[in-house]
Amino acid sequence: MKRLTLAAALLGATTLTVQAQEMALRGWNTHVPDYPVSIALDRFAEMVEERTEGRIQMENFHGATLGEGEFATEQLQLGALDYGVFSTAPMVNTVPELGLFSLPYAFRSPEHQFRVLEGPIGDEIAAAMNEANMEPLSWYASGTRSFYANTPLDSVEDLQGLKFRVQNSDINVAMVEALGANATPLPFGEVYTAIQSGVVDGAENNWPSYESTGHYEVAPYYIIDSHTIIPEGIFFALTTWDQISPEDQEIIREAAQGSAIYQRELWAEREAESRRIVEEAGVTIVEDVDSASFSDAMGPVYDRFVTDDTLRDMLDRIQATE
Ligand code: GTR
Numbered sequence: 001m002k003r004l005t006l007a008a009a010l011l012g013a014t015t016l017t018v019q020a021q022e023m024a025l026r027g028w029n030t031h032v033p034d035y036p037v038s039i040a041l042d043r044f045a046e047m048v049e050e051r052t053e054g055r056i057q058m059e060n061f062h063g064a065t066l067g068e069g070e071f072a073t074e075q076l077q078l079g080a081l082d083y084g085v086f087s088t089a090p091m092v093n094t095v096p097e098l099g100l101f102s103l104p105y106a107f108r109s110p111e112h113q114f115r116v117l118e119g120p121i122g123d124e125i126a127a128a129m130n131e132a133n134m135e136p137l138s139w140y141a142s143g144t145r146s147f148y149a150n151t152p153l154d155s156v157e158d159l160q161g162l163k164f165r166v167q168n169s170d171i172n173v174a175m176v177e178a179l180g181a182n183a184t185p186l187p188f189g190e191v192y193t194a195i196q197s198g199v200v201d202g203a204e205n206n207w208p209s210y211e212s213t214g215h216y217e218v219a220p221y222y223i224i225d226s227h228t229i230i231p232e233g234i235f236f237a238l239t240t241w242d243q244i245s246p247e248d249q250e251i252i253r254e255a256a257q258g259s260a261i262y263q264r265e266l267w268a269e270r271e272a273e274s275r276r277i278v279e280e281a282g283v284t285i286v287e288d289v290d291s292a293s294f295s296d297a298m299g300p301v302y303d304r305f306v307t308d309d310t311l312r313d314m315l316d317r318i319q320a321t322e
Contacts, residue, residue, distance in 0.1 A: 025240065027060040028072045028084030030188055035212055036270045037085050037140060037232070038062045040263030044234060047255035052248050058083075068187035070168045077133045079239035085140060087232045089167035097128045099305050100315050102171040104227040105295040107318070110141060113229050116321050121314060135241045137256035139233040141267035143206025144226045148215065150201055153223040154286055156293040165191050165203040167230070174301045175227065179294070188213075195219050204228075208267070211274035216283050223286040225294045234259065 027045065031037045038060070045058035066072060066081065073090045075081040092099040100106060107113040116122065117139045126136050147153060149162055160180040166172035168185040176183035184200050188209075194200045195218040202219045204227070210216055234256045241249065279285065306312055 022055060022057060023244070024057040024059065025082035026066070027058060028064075028066050028076070028081050028086070029060060029062045030064045030069055030072075030085075031062060031209075032212055033062045035062075036208065036263055036266035039266055040140065040259045041085050041234070043262055044255050044259035047258060048252055051251045051255065056244070056248060056252070064187075064189050068189055070187060076235060076237050079133060079237040081237060082240040083234060083236045085232055086235050087142065087167065087230055089169045089172065089230050091129075091132070091134075092169040092171055094132045095125075095128050095134075096311065097125055097314060098231075099169075099171055100311060100318060101231050102169055102228060103305065103315075104175050104298045104301060105291075106315065107229050110144065110229050112321065113231060114139060116318050117231060117233075119321065121317060121321070124314070129235070130238055133238045135236045135238050137234045137236060137253050138260035139231055140260055141264045142230055142232040143208065143267070143271060145204050145206055145228045145230065146222060146224050146226055147204045148202050148210060148219045148222040150195060150219045151221060152284065153202075153221045155290065156225075156297065158223075162201040163199075165194055165200045171301065171305055174304055175298065178297050178300050180297075191215060192218060206271070207274040207278070208270045211277050216278040216281060220278075220281075220283045221286075222278070222283055223289055225289050225291060227294060 027041060029038055029041055041060050045060050048056050048058050064072070067075065069087065070090045072081060072084065073086060076084065076086065077094065088095075088098045088101055092102055101113070107116070117125065129136055147159060147164065149164075151158075151162070153159060156179060161182070163182045163184055164176050165186045166176055166183045168187075173183040173185060184194070186194055186200070191200075191203050192214055195202065195215065202221075203215060205213075205215070210222065216222070236252075244252065275285075306315055
């Protein structure tokens with residue numbers, strides 16, 4: 001009995017020491033500090049530090065100072081980065097299920113995608129991401145992506161033969177090729193110069209990224225074809241996550257979810273604001289788009305990437321999600 005008590009006391013002491021131990025974590029983000037993602041990620045870090053009473057210290061590195069997205073994604077998967085806000089686009093090659101989230105016109109709206117990610121399919125996605133050393137904690141708004149170029153884009157025909165920068169994923173390349181254009185995968189931070197110097201004719205993104213990067217200055221024709229909604233969220237390296245006590249994991253998960261609610265509010269405001277800024281700067285926006293002419297061309301992308309029964313079944317369930 002005595003021994004047991006002693007053991008229990010020792011165990012208690014060890015737990016206490018572990019809990020009191022400080023962890024210093026590094027967070028990656030590609031965007032400039034006043035972007036909705038960055039502001040919400042800072043809020044996340046503050047909440048974690050406060051609620052863990054300083055047991056966990058968080059340092060966010062904005063503006064891709066720790067490297068561009070493709071590199072940072074690899075670092076996360078290797079456990080060399082602790083956490084950050086990542087786009088799932090460059091993860092498609094390691095987590096095939098995420099490919100479904102890069103398919104053009106697979107989701108009816110950002111809200112539809114949130115319902116999928118926050119429902120049972122989201123649990124399957126998390127399990128698949130765990131296999132690649134990633135733990136998703138919450139999902140941020142990432143808008144709808146459309147094409148823009150340095151030459152007028154009034155219809156799908158205008159894209160033919162042009163060269164577009166895409167995020168680094170085979171699906172994005174296939175999507176652009178299915179539209180009769182050429183795709184060049186490049187890091188996000190290189191797009192402005194690539195358009196300016198004529199390496200590419202354009203790119204594709206949501207309103208806030210189109211505006212915050214200044215891409216609208218060099219590619220002032222934006223066609224709202226709304227081809228993809230690619231998820232982004234706060235992801236931890238599983239190797240880091242596993243070192244955190246269950247109590248602190250709970251605190252961090254809640255903070256991540258709180259920060260996502262905040263980010264979605266900031267996002268809605270910034271989408272409108274960014275559109276206003278680019279319109280005032282004289283960007284030509286084509287709104288009345290024959291979207292069927294875009295989506296009809298995407299058959300080959302689905303044929304090439306939705307290749308096995310597991311993916312086909314998940315896609316059916318995504319499309320059946322209300
Ligand atoms: C943005 C997204 C970034 C990055 C970027 C890109 O919309 O927030 O994470 O993926 O697009 O085009 O590379």
